[in-house]
Amino acid sequence: MKNRIQELRKARKVTQQELADALCVTRQTIISLENGRYNASLLLAHKAAQFFGITIEELFLFEDDEKGDA
Amino acid sequence: MKNRIQELRKARKVTQQELADALCVTRQTIISLENGRYNASLLLAHKAAQFFGITIEELFLFEDDEKGDA
DNA sequence: ATCAAATGTAAAGCGTGCTATACTAAAAGT
DNA sequence: ACTTTTAGTATAGCACGCTTTACATTTGAT
Numbered sequence: 444m445k446n447r448i449q450e451l452r453k454a455r456k457v458t459q460q461e462l463a464d465a466l467c468v469t470r471q472t473i474i475s476l477e478n479g480r481y482n483a484s485l486l487l488a489h490k491a492a493q494f495f496g497i498t499i500e501e502l503f504l505f506e507d508d509e510k511g512d513a
Numbered sequence: 514m515k516n517r518i519q520e521l522r523k524a525r526k527v528t529q530q531e532l533a534d535a536l537c538v539t540r541q542t543i544i545s546l547e548n549g550r551y552n553a554s555l556l557l558a559h560k561a562a563q564f565f566g567i568t569i570e571e572l573f574l575f576e577d578d579e580k581g582d583a
Numbered sequence: 584a585t586c587a588a589a590t591g592t593a594a595a596g597c598g599t600g601c602t603a604t605a606c607t608a609a610a611a612g613t
Numbered sequence: 614a615c616t617t618t619t620a621g622t623a624t625a626g627c628a629c630g631c632t633t634t635a636c637a638t639t640t641g642a643t
Contacts, residue, residue, distance in 0.1 A: 444556065458620085459620065460618095460619080460620095468601070469602055469603075470620090471601075471602070471603080472600080472601055474622090475600085477620095478621080480600095481600055481601085482555050482600080483555055484555065485558050486514065486552060488555045488569075489514075489570075489575050498569075498570055499568075499570060500559075503555065503559075528589065530588095538631070541633080542631055544591065548591080551629065552629090552630080557631090584643105585643085586641100587640100587642085587643105589640070589641095590637100590639070592635105592636085592637070592638090593634100593635085594635095595632100595634095598629105598631085599631105600627105601629100602625100602626085602628100603627105604623100604624090604625095605622105605623085606623085607620100607622075608619100609618100609619080609620070609621090610619070611617085611619090612616085612618090613614105613616080613617100
C-alpha cells in the first residue's frame with residue numbers, strides 16, 4: 444500500500460536520518476518505505492503515525508483491493 | 514502488542530475458521546494472533562479492523578513502550 | 584458415553600521487513 | 614569549484630509473518 448511518509452516528513456523539514464532515529468530504525472528502512480519497496484510492520488506503522496500525530500489509517504493508504512484478494 | 518481479536522470474534526460468534534476465511538489467511542494465523550505468538554502485518558491488521566468495523570488503533574493495543582526502544 | 588465441531592500445538596519452509604555496509608548522485612553552503 | 618549534507622542504489626544476512634500438514638485437546642450436541 445502507499446503511504447504519506449515522504450510528504451509529511453518534508454512538510455516538517457525532517458531528514459530521513461532524523462526520522463529514522465525518531466522511529467528507531469535505519470535510514471534504509473525509511474528510504475524503502477518512502478519509495479514503496481515494502482510495507483511497514485504494524486509496530487513501525489504505529490510509531491510513524493504517532494510521530495506525525497495522525498492515525499495509521501491516515502498515514503497509510505489502503506486501496507481496499509490490496510494483494511488480489513476478494 | 515496485544516489485540517482484541519479473540520474478544521471481538523467471540524462477541525460476534527464467529528469461529529476462527531470463519532474469521533480466517535474472511536481475512537484470507539489460515540486458521541493458524543488467527544490462532545497465533547489471538548494467542549500473541551506474533552504481530553499482524555499492517556495489511557492483515559487493516560483487514561481485521563475493517564472486518565470488525567473499528568480502526569487499527571482500536572483493535573491493537575500499543576503499549577507505547579514496545580520492544581524496548583526509548 | 585459418543586461423535587463432531589472448535590480450538591490448540593508442533594515443525595518445516597517461504598517471502599519479506601529490517602539491518603548493516605559500502606558506494607553513487609543530487610542539493611546546498613561556502 | 615569544492616565540500617558537506619541529504620537522498621538513492623545494491624547486496625548479503627537475520628528475524629518474523631504466514632502457510633501447510635498433521636496431530637491433540639476441549640467443548641457441545643445428542
